[in-house]
Amino acid sequence: MTVCAFAHIQVKMGKANEVIEAIKAVNGVKEAHIVTGEFDIIAKIEADDLKSLGDKVLKNIHTIKGVYRTVTSMIVT
Amino acid sequence: MTVCAFAHIQVKMGKANEVIEAIKAVNGVKEAHIVTGEFDIIAKIEADDLKSLGDKVLKNIHTIKGVYRTVTSMIVT
Amino acid sequence: MTVCAFAHIQVKMGKANEVIEAIKAVNGVKEAHIVTGEFDIIAKIEADDLKSLGDKVLKNIHTIKGVYRTVTSMIVT
Amino acid sequence: MTVCAFAHIQVKMGKANEVIEAIKAVNGVKEAHIVTGEFDIIAKIEADDLKSLGDKVLKNIHTIKGVYRTVTSMIVT
Amino acid sequence: MTVCAFAHIQVKMGKANEVIEAIKAVNGVKEAHIVTGEFDIIAKIEADDLKSLGDKVLKNIHTIKGVYRTVTSMIVT
Amino acid sequence: MTVCAFAHIQVKMGKANEVIEAIKAVNGVKEAHIVTGEFDIIAKIEADDLKSLGDKVLKNIHTIKGVYRTVTSMIVT
Amino acid sequence: MTVCAFAHIQVKMGKANEVIEAIKAVNGVKEAHIVTGEFDIIAKIEADDLKSLGDKVLKNIHTIKGVYRTVTSMIVT
Amino acid sequence: MTVCAFAHIQVKMGKANEVIEAIKAVNGVKEAHIVTGEFDIIAKIEADDLKSLGDKVLKNIHTIKGVYRTVTSMIVT
Structure with a gap:
């Protein structure tokens, strides 16, 4: 059974467009x-x-340059 | 152009299963x-x-019995 | 010298439209x-x-029916 | 493989001693x-x-009388 | 050696003046x-x-009518 | 139809006066x-x-030197 | 009439003892x-x-080396 | 009588595995x-x-390289 989560991510100012490309990859x-x-x-x-x-x-997420903080919520159902 | 958002919802204790059915509807x-x-x-x-x-x-969301607080994040891109 | 503040207000679910009219008054x-x-x-x-x-x-604000919590930020300049 | 979590619990005022007994059970x-x-x-x-x-x-936790809010953190390792 | 703390208290709307008198007592x-x-x-x-x-x-604090939530910070030094 | 928002901004310590001038511009x-x-x-x-x-x-805001974090609230009405 | 406030201060890790001396001064x-x-x-x-x-x-506070974030609460009464 | 606490720790991105080893020590x-x-x-x-x-x-905790913020909760009972 796979597990799924929402990661909520804060990025360093001015880095949102770069970071989102790296996350999608x-x-x-x-x-x-x-x-x-x-x-x-x-x-x-x-x-x-x-x-x-x-x-x-x-x-893979925390190591992306420009990611500043992540808060992860596991999907239970 | 449609707009999209993530609604983060707190529910009254013991009401999560009921509330989620109402939200999906x-x-x-x-x-x-x-x-x-x-x-x-x-x-x-x-x-x-x-x-x-x-x-x-x-x-439609705030009026669901058991919904306690919502925080909405608009999707920008 | 007058003072000014932003009041951030949470309302009981389903009450936002009523409460905002009372606040504006x-x-x-x-x-x-x-x-x-x-x-x-x-x-x-x-x-x-x-x-x-x-x-x-x-x-005048806390006593409005449906107001649930307020957080006030004083304007300094 | 079992999973483990820390549940952080807010209780209704005056209920902490009652609630903790119910949680331990x-x-x-x-x-x-x-x-x-x-x-x-x-x-x-x-x-x-x-x-x-x-x-x-x-x-089992949300339904304990006096539990007001819970925030659960899954233990990853 | 006595211990000391700051209690941060949220009160039910409209109750701040009553609650503070009870806390001071x-x-x-x-x-x-x-x-x-x-x-x-x-x-x-x-x-x-x-x-x-x-x-x-x-x-003594949680049981005061109108106290809604408290967050206590112990003074270390 | 234009859209409007309140941006809540944290600044690096000691930078508030500089940053607010840049934001106003x-x-x-x-x-x-x-x-x-x-x-x-x-x-x-x-x-x-x-x-x-x-x-x-x-x-335009995130790239101002000294801006540390922003939280934006869209005005709905 | 003087005004009074509680400043809540986060410090850079490892700097609490230094910072508190500077604040007291x-x-x-x-x-x-x-x-x-x-x-x-x-x-x-x-x-x-x-x-x-x-x-x-x-x-005087934000410019102390090691102060990371401050949240100030004005004393109303 | 010993005292006990839960320390909640945020770490610099990419440092969680290193930091936890240092904390355990x-x-x-x-x-x-x-x-x-x-x-x-x-x-x-x-x-x-x-x-x-x-x-x-x-x-001992704040000085670990990679620790970014800690919030400590004292165990009362």
């Missing part, structure tokens, strides 16, 4: 949007299990 | 999920323009 | 808008001094 | 503490998978 | 003020130790 | 104030549509 | 404490009026 | 986990008293 990212409000980008991510979703966020 | 709601974290439900909503999206949230 | 409220995001209404309020601005918020 | 709750800060209680919960952990929070 | 409360911003009242509380400070907040 | 900024509370500056911005308001924030 | 700072929770330091500040309190925060 | 840290949500790591820390717990956080 991450394997498992289903969609990503620039949004108004507390966070700059909301992305929907899919992975095989909780462990590999955690890895994807820590290794 | 709202015209323009594309998807809705129970999630972990600060909010209980994240829904993606589409409307004809900002004004009618505002109306949808104020009149 | 408060003496000293210069403008009030329904907004997306963490708060439902942002209003700009003017008063003679800090004490009377505090009174206005505590006695 | 929930199957899968490993520990629960009254704490200072943004939340009143932090509990560690274990379940068979993400779906059943979600159920436990929605059906 | 709690044994160990050194000062209490109505403030602008995220919280409505900030109070400074002293107790014999962490356990009795927790008790004071849970039993 | 952005085309479409109707007013901007240094405020107390969670954010340092609140600005009211007008644009032709949601897309161009998003661009204005991402390209 | 600012003219008008009545007390300052290292605390647990969302903020690292809470200080009580007095000034002649709102404008000069704002200046004190912007010019 | 701090004397008094009973457990530490990478988690989803607002914070990246939750650790449980024990110390002899409030003062020495504060010292541990300020001197």
Whole structure:
């Protein structure tokens, strides 16, 4: 059973357009949007299990230059 | 040009399963999920323009019994 | 010298349209808008001094039926 | 593989001592503490998978009288 | 060695003046003020130790009618 | 139909006076104030549509040296 | 009539002890404490009026090396 | 009587795996986990008293390279 999450992402000022392209290129990212409000980008991510979703966020999203903070919400149903 | 938003929804304790069914039935709601974290439900909503999206949230989401607080993020791109 | 503040207001679900009319009727409220995001209404309020601005918020805004929480930011310049 | 989470719980004023006893009685709750800060209680919960952990929070924690809001953080590693 | 804390208190709308009088009457409360911003009242509380400070907040502050939420910050130095 | 928003802006420490001058110079900024509370500056911005308001924030506000974080609330009515 | 405020201060990691000494040395700072929770330091500040309190925060607190973010709550009563 | 706390820790992007190893090595840290949500790591820390717990956080956790922000909740019971 795959797991899915919404990652809420804050980016360094002036970097939103660059960062969203890099996020869309991450394997498992289903969609990503620039949004108004507390966070700059909301992305929907899919992975095989909780462990590999955690890895994807820590290794593939957190390491994108310009990503400043992420808050991840697991989809339960 | 239609507008789209993520509505982040807190529900009264014990009401998440009821509320999500009501939200999914709202015209323009594309998807809705129970999630972990600060909010209980994240829904993606589409409307004809900002004004009618505002109306949808104020009149069709806020009035669902068990909805406690909503925070809406407009999709910019 | 008058003082000025932005009041950020959360309202009970389903009450935004009623509440904003009541807020606009408060003496000293210069403008009030329904907004997306963490708060439902942002209003700009003017008063003679800090004490009377505090009174206005505590006695004229907090007592409006449907107002749930307010966070006030004083304008410094 | 079991999954584990920290549930951060706000309780209705005057209910912390009652609520914590009810939380400790929930199957899968490993520990629960009254704490200072943004939340009143932090509990560690274990379940068979993400779906059943979600159920436990929605059906067994949210329904405790006096629980006001919960924010759940999944343990990734 | 006594311990000391700042309690940040949100009150039900329209109750700030009543609540602050009740808070000032709690044994160990050194000062209490109505403030602008995220919280409505900030109070400074002293107790014999962490356990009795927790008790004071849970039993004497949380039980005041009109207190809605408290967030306590322990003074470390 | 033009769209309007409140941008809430945090600035790098020591930069508020410089940043507010730069913000006031952005085309479409109707007013901007240094405020107390969670954010340092609140600005009211007008644009032709949601897309161009998003661009204005991402390209003209986020790129001001000393701007640290922005949270934008769309005015619905 | 003097005005008074609580400044809630976040400091760069490892800098709390240095920063609190610098804050205590600012003219008008009545007390300052290292605390647990969302903020690292809470200080009580007095000034002649709102404008000069704002200046004190912007010019004397924000410019202390190691201060990262401040949130100021005006004392109303 | 020992005191105990949950430290909620945000880390610089890309540093979670390094930081958690350093945190686990701090004397008094009973457990530490990478988690989803607002914070990246939750650790449980024990110390002899409030003062020495504060010292541990300020001197041993805040000084770990890659730690960005910590919010500490004291366990009351």
